[in-house]
Amino acid sequence: MSTFDDHPSTWTFLTHHARVLVEIARDPQVRLRDIAASIGITERTAQNIVRDLYEAGYLTRTRIGRRNHYSLNLEQHFRYPTEAGLPVRLLIDMFTQHDLSTAQASDAPPAS
Numbered sequence: 001m002s003t004f005d006d007h008p009s010t011w012t013f014l015t016h017h018a019r020v021l022v023e024i025a026r027d028p029q030v031r032l033r034d035i036a037a038s039i040g041i042t043e044r045t046a047q048n049i050v051r052d053l054y055e056a057g058y059l060t061r062t063r064i065g066r067r068n069h070y071s072l073n074l075e076q077h078f079r080y081p082t083e084a085g086l087p088v089r090l091l092i093d094m095f096t097q098h099d100l101s102t103a104q105a106s107d108a109p110p111a112s
Contacts, residue, residue: 020039026096032046075087
């Protein structure tokens, strides 16, 4: 007989779609293979998610040389009915501001 502690749950708060969107917000020229490696999905899955986000109007792609440059539509609203009135900017700001404050803290001189 097994208990809940035998197999810890692997669920997370953010979907892969949200994680891909955050990775693109952090680096608009990020490669799909880097997105995939960063969040633990296959490159093909990352490609499908980017296509979903593009088709839903959350991002645009511009080809620059051999790379894609992504632009996010941060005013696009969440899809789930309970959050549908809120722009995805809230999610992106939450995670990118955290990145900025962490980087600023590591660049700050030590306190005397």
